Amino acid sequence: MKTGQKIKRRDFIRIVALPGAALFIVGYLDIKNKAPQIVNLSASAPGARINAYVFIDSSAGITIYNHRPEMGQGTFESIPMIIAEELEVDIAKVNIMASPADRKLYGDQMVVGSSSISGNFELMRRIGAAAKETLITAASNRWHVLQGDCYANDATVIHRSTGKKLTYIELAEDASRLSPPQNPKLKDPKDFTIIGTSPPRKDIPSKTNGEAVFGLDCSVKGMLYASVERSPVFLGRLVSYDDSKAKAVKGVKYVLKTQRNVWGHRREGVAVLADTYWAAAQGRKALEVKWDNGDLESWSTKKIKEDYKKASAQDGVIFEEKGNFSKVYDSAPVKIEVSYETPYQAHVPMEPMNAIVYAKKDSCEYWGSTQNPNGFRSQLARQCGIAEDNVTIHYTYMGGAFGRRSLTDVAEEAADLSMKTGMPVQVVWTREDDLTQGPFRACSLNVCKGALDSEGNPIGLEHKVICQDIRNQTGDDDRATDGIAGGINTDYLIPNMVIKGVLRKLYIPISYWRSVYHSTNCFAHESFIDELAVAAKKDPLDFRLSLLKNHERYTALLKAIAEKTGWYRPPQKDTGKGVAIVERSETFVAAVAEIAAKDGNVSVMKITVAIDCGIVVNPDIIKFQTEGCVVMGLTAAYKSGLTIEKGRVVEQNFNNYAMMRINECPEIEVIVMKNSYDPSGGGEPGLPPVAPALTNAIFNLTGKRIRELPFNLDMV
Amino acid sequence: MASISLTVNKKKYQIDADPEMPLLWAIRDLIGLKGTKFGCGMAQCGACTVHLDGEAVRSCVTLLGRADGQEIVTIEGISDNTSHPLQKAWIELQVPQCGYCQSGQIMSAAVLLRENPHPTDQDIDEAMMGNLCRCGTYTRIRKAIHRAAEIMNG
Numbered sequence: 106m107k108t109g110q111k112i113k114r115r116d117f118i119r120i121v122a123l124p125g126a127a128l129f130i131v132g133y134l135d136i137k138n139k140a141p142q143i144v145n146l147s148a149s150a151p152g153a154r155i156n157a158y159v160f161i162d163s164s165a166g167i168t169i170y171n172h173r174p175e176m177g178q179g180t181f182e183s184i185p186m187i188i189a190e191e192l193e194v195d196i197a198k199v200n201i202m203a204s205p206a207d208r209k210l211y212g213d214q215m216v217v218g219s220s221s222i223s224g225n226f227e228l229m230r231r232i233g234a235a236a237k238e239t240l241i242t243a244a245s246n247r248w249h250v251l252q253g254d255c256y257a258n259d260a261t262v263i264h265r266s267t268g269k270k271l272t273y274i275e276l277a278e279d280a281s282r283l284s285p286p287q288n289p290k291l292k293d294p295k296d297f298t299i300i301g302t303s304p305p306r307k308d309i310p311s312k313t314n315g316e317a318v319f320g321l322d323c324s325v326k327g328m329l330y331a332s333v334e335r336s337p338v339f340l341g342r343l344v345s346y347d348d349s350k351a352k353a354v355k356g357v358k359y360v361l362k363t364q365r366n367v368w369g370h371r372r373e374g375v376a377v378l379a380d381t382y383w384a385a386a387q388g389r390k391a392l393e394v395k396w397d398n399g400d401l402e403s404w405s406t407k408k409i410k411e412d413y414k415k416a417s418a419q420d421g422v423i424f425e426e427k428g429n430f431s432k433v434y435d436s437a438p439v440k441i442e443v444s445y446e447t448p449y450q451a452h453v454p455m456e457p458m459n460a461i462v463y464a465k466k467d468s469c470e471y472w473g474s475t476q477n478p479n480g481f482r483s484q485l486a487r488q489c490g491i492a493e494d495n496v497t498i499h500y501t502y503m504g505g506a507f508g509r510r511s512l513t514d515v516a517e518e519a520a521d522l523s524m525k526t527g528m529p530v531q532v533v534w535t536r537e538d539d540l541t542q543g544p545f546r547a548c549s550l551n552v553c554k555g556a557l558d559s560e561g562n563p564i565g566l567e568h569k570v571i572c573q574d575i576r577n578q579t580g581d582d583d584r585a586t587d588g589i590a591g592g593i594n595t596d597y598l599i600p601n602m603v604i605k606g607v608l609r610k611l612y613i614p615i616s617y618w619r620s621v622y623h624s625t626n627c628f629a630h631e632s633f634i635d636e637l638a639v640a641a642k643k644d645p646l647d648f649r650l651s652l653l654k655n656h657e658r659y660t661a662l663l664k665a666i667a668e669k670t671g672w673y674r675p676p677q678k679d680t681g682k683g684v685a686i687v688e689r690s691e692t693f694v695a696a697v698a699e700i701a702a703k704d705g706n707v708s709v710m711k712i713t714v715a716i717d718c719g720i721v722v723n724p725d726i727i728k729f730q731t732e733g734c735v736v737m738g739l740t741a742a743y744k745s746g747l748t749i750e751k752g753r754v755v756e757q758n759f760n761n762y763a764m765m766r767i768n769e770c771p772e773i774e775v776i777v778m779k780n781s782y783d784p785s786g787g788g789e790p791g792l793p794p795v796a797p798a799l800t801n802a803i804f805n806l807t808g809k810r811i812r813e814l815p816f817n818l819d820m821v
Numbered sequence: 822m823a824s825i826s827l828t829v830n831k832k833k834y835q836i837d838a839d840p841e842m843p844l845l846w847a848i849r850d851l852i853g854l855k856g857t858k859f860g861c862g863m864a865q866c867g868a869c870t871v872h873l874d875g876e877a878v879r880s881c882v883t884l885l886g887r888a889d890g891q892e893i894v895t896i897e898g899i900s901d902n903t904s905h906p907l908q909k910a911w912i913e914l915q916v917p918q919c920g921y922c923q924s925g926q927i928m929s930a931a932v933l934l935r936e937n938p939h940p941t942d943q944d945i946d947e948a949m950m951g952n953l954c955r956c957g958t959y960t961r962i963r964k965a966i967h968r969a970a971e972i973m974n975g
């Protein structure tokens with residue numbers, strides 16, 4: 106469309122809605138010649154408020170609305186690929202845009218737990234197929250022929266016997282008046298031409314030239330920037346503050362009390378609002394704030410460890426049990442009992458937390474990066490006391506999230522300040538805020554007991570997890586939920602097994618962090634399996650294979666990774682290797698770490714990961730997600746870890762909360778298994794086995810068993 | 822307050838602002854170019870990397886006063902139509918995940934390639950150490966810099 110040329114509303118047709126709802130909405134979209142953008146942030150731009158997946162328009166062509174926010178996990182490409190497959194359109198020629206946040210139309214749009222593909226594969230296929238069938242019906246009506254005599258290919262309906270053709274664009278208006286079929290016929294997977302390929306992702310160019318819009322990049326006319334001072338001891342109560350110096354900073358407009366909720370705990374702050382971010386930050390530095398931190402200042406990492414150790418004597422809750430562990434343990438010829446510890450970790454997405462909220466009398470708008478657009482919508486509706494329909498969520502690309510952006514807390518601060526000032530407000534967190542306020546990945550103590558018979562066969566295993574529980578952070582209930590047992594592999598053929606949990610409740614806020622409890626428990630569990638293999642004098646990979654001999658998928662994975670890494674080749678001097686496995690989000694993963702001793706130090710040479718996530722929509726996405734999991738897994742193993750002193754976090758920024766850098770990054774190879782199981786998760790499963798594969802390799806090389814993360818690679 | 826003149830991506834700007842304000846916030850909030858990112862504010866992550874008179878600097882710790890009268894290039898000004906060899910290589914090898922760190926990565930890599938058209942892995946590691954990527958795109962960044970060198974050297 107040329108600029109200035111008016112688009113007639115009738116030119117745009119929107120097809121397809123949720124199966125079962127059978128609704129058609131006529132849409133309007135003006136995006137031709139624009140780089141694909143994940144969200145149309147301009148309020149006046151046409152199409153910003155339509156709800157749908159598939160749009161057809163005579164000037165812009167075919168547009169697919171994507172209802173899954175993009176944080177780097179690749180669903181911006183993979184979800185439309187599934188629709189395009191069944192719709193019979195070339196993914197390269199399709200525009201992709203973000204759908205609005207609307208639970209009624211799109212269901213839950215929250216991107217967590219590596220669930221976008223597994224939870225939407227079937228549905229997106231039906232959406233695409235229903236659109237295609239509707240277009241075929243429109244063509245057959247025009248031609249007065251049977252639908253069955255027509256087929257679709259490359260955005261065109263073709264009449265089989267005569268070869269007559271009509272394009273989707275020519276059919277769109279007719280199709281918009283038809284009801285879509287409720288049970289469209291899906292393609293035979295062997296005919297897939299898009300699913301299983303890795304087309305260039307459409308968001309990539311904008312991420313190399315500065316065009317991609319992240320939450321922090323949004324601005325709204327008249328907006329104030331806010332920087333908030335909060336108690337470093339999380340639950341500290343605000344006693345008083347002196348804002349005279351802050352108010353003297355040029356550009357500062359208001360100093361206001363604010364608060365947010367984190368898992369039921371109210372957390373207070375003092376916000377400085379100014380017309381530039383810089384002025385707000387300067388004003389905040391000039392604040393003098395008194396906090397009452399009570400006796401929380403007595404907490405430290407040391408005290409937490411002692412508390413956990415003491416708590417480990419408790420029986421705890423039993424999550425899973427087979428056979429009778431204590432009976433075999435008592436009389437076993439070989440027994441092992443060891444403990445593993447992991448620290449708190451921060452998410453530290455590269456884009457610091459931020460949110461813009463403009464709360465007006467009867468409506469509210471949000472601009473920013475979120476994993477949870479519907480949750481934000483509900484929260485803002487509640488907070489502003491308005492109906493959800495009057496809340497608009499403009500969600501952008503996320504500059505990383507890893508679980509942190511599923512929480513609404515930052516938007517709560519922005520909404521509170523917008524309501525108090527009547528202005529749109531952007532709350533910007535500093536990196537220091539991010540690291541010191543949390544919520545964090547929980548720290549944990551894992552106590553493992555194992556028993557072998559006289560032939561070295563494992564006959565009993567007990568794994569007890571002592572930690573905080575994301576789902577039970579407040580109130581009096583002192584039982585852990587089974588969420589904290591994630592990542593403990595009960596598929597191993599060990600006849601007597603028991604998995605237990607002991608809940609600790611602390612004032613330190615915790616939350617979901619890439620792969621959640623799998624990231625801590627798998628380290629303990631897969632280290633312990635290695636210790637059992639050593640005690641049984643068996644090769645650790647063979648030991649696992651023998652304990653999983655009935656498990657087809659693990660067996661295939663272990664064999665594939667053994668072959669790829671030359672596991673059975675005689676080891677070279679001064680090298681070591683370790684293996685670990687996990688199931689996460691119904692995906693099975695094996696990792697092998699190869700390390701070498703160099704000048705008295707250990708260096709990580711290569712990490713190989715084999716991943717089985719069933720039918721793969723886009724193999725390159727699985728690959729890069731797994732590469733990312735390796736880097737994050739290694740970082741958590743030997744670079745980063747949070748410590749608590751005087752009730753607060755010690756690490757403040759990347760200078761002492763260290764991230765892996767390019768010079769430390771080993772070679773990474775990812776093997777994506779091919780099979781026809783249902784699709785399962787891709788974003789997290791690669792992470793949990795990385796740390797234990799590495800520490801198992803270190804044992805293999807040095808004989809030193811690492812049972813506490815993070816460790817110092819230079820000191821091994 | 823002071824009046825500061827900057828050339829950003831060949832355009833001249835006259836800015837009235839606190840000379841102590843970091844260049845990052847002037848570029849983002851006063852000039853309105855949002856491709857340069859805030860990641861740490863203390864020269865630890867490289868997300869804010871721009872070219873100041875041809876050198877890669879961390880704009881979060883470069884005071885506006887220091888940039889007075891100088892030439893700045895940001896990610897938006899590195900090429901027309903996303904045509905820089907690094908941008909081409911980044912697209913070809915599908916480097917970005919979330920993408921947030923990538924402006925800074927490309928700005929650092931651009932200076933490396935200008936100074937050293939045939940970098941080794943070690944040269945790359947040394948030049949790119951200051952740029953964090955929490956998504957873990959390092960192995961692809963390495964490959965893409967080699968690929969860009971190839972494109973550049975024809």
Ligand code: FES
Nearest residue numbers: 860861862867881
């Ligand atoms: S924001 Fe400047 S180096 Fe991190």
Ligand code: FES
Nearest residue numbers: 919920922954956
């Ligand atoms: S791509 Fe996300 S931080 Fe680098």
